[in-house]
Amino acid sequence: MASTETVNALLKRLDAQRDAYQETFSLIHEVLAQNLAAIVPSGAPVPATQTSEVPPTPRSPRQSVSGTTAERSKKHRKFSGGLATLTTSSDSKHTGNSDSEADDEELYASHFLEPEIYDEEGLRTHLPKIKYYEHTSKVLQTVIDNPKRMLQKPLIPHRKGQLEDRSHFSHYQVFDVGTDGALLQVERTDIEQEASRAQAIWHAIRELNQPPKERLAVGRITILRELSPILFGAAHFAFSKHFDVDELFRHLVAVDGSSANFHRAFDSDERKQRSFVFNFEYYTIVGQDCEPMRWQTSDLQNKRSAHHIPITRCSSVVALVLNGPAVRKVRNPSRRAVNSHGFAYDPWSSWQVLNLQCYPDWNASTEVHDSTRHYVNGVEAFMVTVLGEFRDAQKRFELIYRAITKLITPPLDFMFDADIRDELLFEDGDLTYSRRYFWASTTLALVNESIRNMLEAYEDNFTDDVWEGTHKTLWPLLEYDSARNVYFRKRMALLRTRFEQEIENLKKQMQENDDRRDEIHNLKEELFKDAHHRTLLVRIEHFEEATLDNVEILLMLFRPFAVVTVAICVPFFVLVGSLNTKEGMHWWRSKTRDLFQWIGLTLKWLFRKHSEENDNLSRTSSIDEMYGLRRLSASRSTSQQKARDLPLRKITTTQKFEISRQSIDVRNVDHELTREGNGVMRAPPARSQSSNLAVMWAEEREGKRRRTVQ
Known part of the structure; x- marks a missing residue:
């Protein structure tokens, strides 16, 4: 049976072939239309067989629309055929919507992103001009504090293989979203085969809607994992126009717990008014051959024993920006506000989602976004990305729970090997089990605290009015009963159900951690009791030995003792006896x-x-x-x-x-x-x-x- 990766690769190839076929078909259609317009008199009706006789084109599930700009402007309805008749997208199955409704392009965002392009010389000029905040300087360490590195050509490593900055471990996923909401992954496998992974990442984020690209994007999803310092600098250069990247870096570095920064309509920085940031911060187990970032708090032990669990702090940010003009002016109710009014932006405008992940493990899911998904706007893409982070967090919490359970659970030979029982029953000179139980209980408590912060960030910001589109500043739906908004609310309701399921899973994980902590506490108590009993036994043995020694000493001192008794005790008793008579x-x-x-x-x-x-x-x-x-x-x-x-x-x-x-x-x-x-x-x-x-x-x-x- 073919694996999922093979199927996805074939579907992507099919999409590429279909795009080429669609472009050729569109050109033919335009030529035929021009010829028909030249033959048919002005105002004459077009024959019905003009479009009805066009054969259907094969397409992959939930494919995107390709064609020229003129063709996209006509908004013609897509034909169903090929694989579309055999399978539907996962979104349609969950929402219960028909393919005809999901394929209607009028239900999706339609404003294109402005073209952008960046080059390496611009990056070289940009880095010295960055206003280095404390956290930004930590992220870009070894780049901004090294003048020779700034003069290096090329600035982005070009050599293949293992590199000193570990950029060969970096990973990326970039998706362009078309007017039909379908995702098309931006891959630079040609560059990665010829040069380094860092060069492939740089070329994936440096261009947006550039010719000769015919399929323009209304939205882009950029996921960057385990970047090297120079790649963080490249991300700062490419996204500073839309996001306050220094703020994103601060969320990555600062130890503040998970948080959501949504309600910023009254901020003086327009980038913050337009952007919405969800920050994740918790713990994970360091993966094989992985290393935490320099600024991440992590386990400092170089040698790892069989009972050692290397824990590190991990973090990520998911940010959404909505382009276009403001659709609503909102009065600031705060009496001490600097700005008296703020602005709300249209959720149907062009958009970008940026996801920076710093997880030194191999547990990040790469299937959150795929070519089978359709996103009606940037809000849905943002929410799906946040949902994927919740799922990955649940997976990492589960791995920590299992590792700690294995750490405190006796081996299977416990019931049969007396030496193992004695080893577990009594503490050794290094207090191995006491330290192990203390570390395990404290770690689970910290994990629960990080889960609690995530739940509070979700429940405090994703309120009912946000899900329903009635919030004044957060993704307001102006035409509430329009077909597009109704369809969007249905999809948001589905997402809310999935979020609630993940929230329940995290709450169950917290309860399991608390139960495990109780078990650890009982183990500590039993260990303490056994150690106390052993101490009493040792004291009894010492007392017996001391008693025998005292008897020997008394025997050695018998004659002096007898002399002292006769010389002192006998006269004393005589005195006492004589005083008892008149x-x-x-x-x-x-x-x-x-x-x-x-x-x-x-x-x-x-x-x-x-x-x-x-x-x-x-x-x-x-x-x-x-x-x-x-x-x-x-x-x-x-x-x-x-x-x-x-x-x-x-x-x-x-x-x-x-x-x-x-x-x-x-x-x-x-x-x-x-x-x-x-x-x-x-x-x-x-x-x-x-x-x-x-x-x-x-x-x-x-x-x-x-x-x-x-």
Whole structure:
């Protein structure tokens, strides 16, 4: 059985052959019409067989109309035939519309896009003039900060094979949409075969509605995946006329979560008034041979183990621009608004859809748009592109969920291998399972947060009035009941059903993630309990070992312990036992009182002896002072004593009494000593001879006392 790619390739070839046949047939038709006009008189009716006898042309399902501009302006109805009689487009099947209704070109946008062409020299001039914002400079890194790279010729890599900037991994899809809504893919396989993938992408986006192209486009869908920095610069150059590309780059780089930027009718930048942007931001698993962008937050581990899941942040933007004049002027209700009025643009004007994808994996769907689809206008093409992003996000969320489930699920040998059970039951020294469970639970929580942001962006902006075409600024339908608008609302209702289905799938994914987080939490609790039990067992083992060690120590210390027991414990128990009797109590009380009395007497004796020694020392110092004064007094009366120089006689009892009385007077001399103002002792005046004898007698007695003490 032929694959889908083969069938699509054959259908594309059939479309090309049919286009060539249709062009030849149109030329013949014009020549015949001119000849008929020259033969038939003016105002004569044209024979009915003129058109009825024209044979039907073979065509592929939901094919586009080819022909000259004059032929398209006549809006003649297309013939059904060939494969069209065997199959219908998927859109017709879902909407229930007949082929005749779907083939009516009046139901589709009919305004052609303005021709555009860009060259490499213009790109070289454009890049230095870009107003580099923070996020734009990150996207164009290695290009704008490298002067040699800016002077390189050619600026877009031309060499085939693997390139340093990894542009050989870039991918693109460009579709031109005709007046019948059919898609025709713009492929530059001729350039890709001769040159690089980057050159093919550049030539696909640099031209629009250029001759000798006969089939002009009313809309274009451009999908660019995993671009290199120079290709991002080329996209900036080619689309800056229609989009604020710096804003798109900011959505790619900034970590703000998914968002929708639709209600901008009052913006001062006309490009933002005309454009509508849906920004996707979430997480994915890095694919084999893929690398995240430099500015994407990603896993930093170079070596990937069997249990490692390389997660990276991924992002994309889907933008729609509606060309043509404004169809409605809207008053700005905000009191602080800069612009008092805004403008709404016709959804049936010419249009472009730009989709920039930065997913470092191989999970992006390339079948969102194909040659079997018809889009009535740019709004439908934009909504289908956004729907494709929702589906791809669901696919990536499912892969993350499966990878985490596999990470935390035991292997099949768990039931049969005891070593595996022990390994999972208890934590190792590196806390492998605790870290694994923590990472898995946190990652699922972040994934749910990204899903929640996507759902909020959808529900806040795609309201009922938007789907029904009654919104004042967002794709208003002026002729609400016209056939074209009725047909458009039917297709939008079908798209809404598909969106609601994807929203339900994302909500189910969130619930599955929450359930998995609960399971992980239970695994963490079981691991903690098992680790706690194991810790208790280890502690018990250590306690037993410590107890045995203590017993050995006690046995080694038995003799000292016995001695201490006899020396201390036995007297203590005797004391306690004796105090329990009345006689023992009186005996210990008396002994205690005697002990305290002995201690008091001993302390009193010690203090008294110390006091007597202090008194003796003070007395000795007083006598020494007195002796010095006496010698001073004696020296004064020496001359008188020498003059007398009488021999000592035997002293009678009466004389002894006198001498004693005089000695008392001499002792009073101590009290008669006076101090001068400067503290120097002054001796009293000299006394008589009897006083001198008393002094000598006192000195003799003091000398005897000292000898006795010594």
